[in-house]
Amino acid sequence: MKTSFDTMLKVAENYNKNGDNPKVEIEVLALDDRIASVKLIADDWIDYMHLVKNDKNQWQIINVLWQYHDIKKHAY
Numbered sequence: 001m002k003t004s005f006d007t008m009l010k011v012a013e014n015y016n017k018n019g020d021n022p023k024v025e026i027e028v029l030a031l032d033d034r035i036a037s038v039k040l041i042a043d044d045w046i047d048y049m050h051l052v053k054n055d056k057n058q059w060q061i062i063n064v065l066w067q068y069h070d071i072k073k074h075a076y
Helices: 007-015
Strands: 024-032 035-042 044-052 060-068
Touching: none
Parallel strands: none
Antiparallel strands: 024 035, 035 044, 044 060
């Protein structure tokens, strides 16, 4: 299932607006100089992300593969 960049921005902007204490676990799976693979476990979903360090020495997400914990939430 593809999710657009605009949709992901809306999710990020609106996530946890009520200030709850969400479940967030981050695990760095691989790190090599300027590239990394990261796993994020949140309240409702799991993300696997690829990151790259840009020329300003900032990490940028290049790709996200994700699914809900409850896979019935996915529309196929």
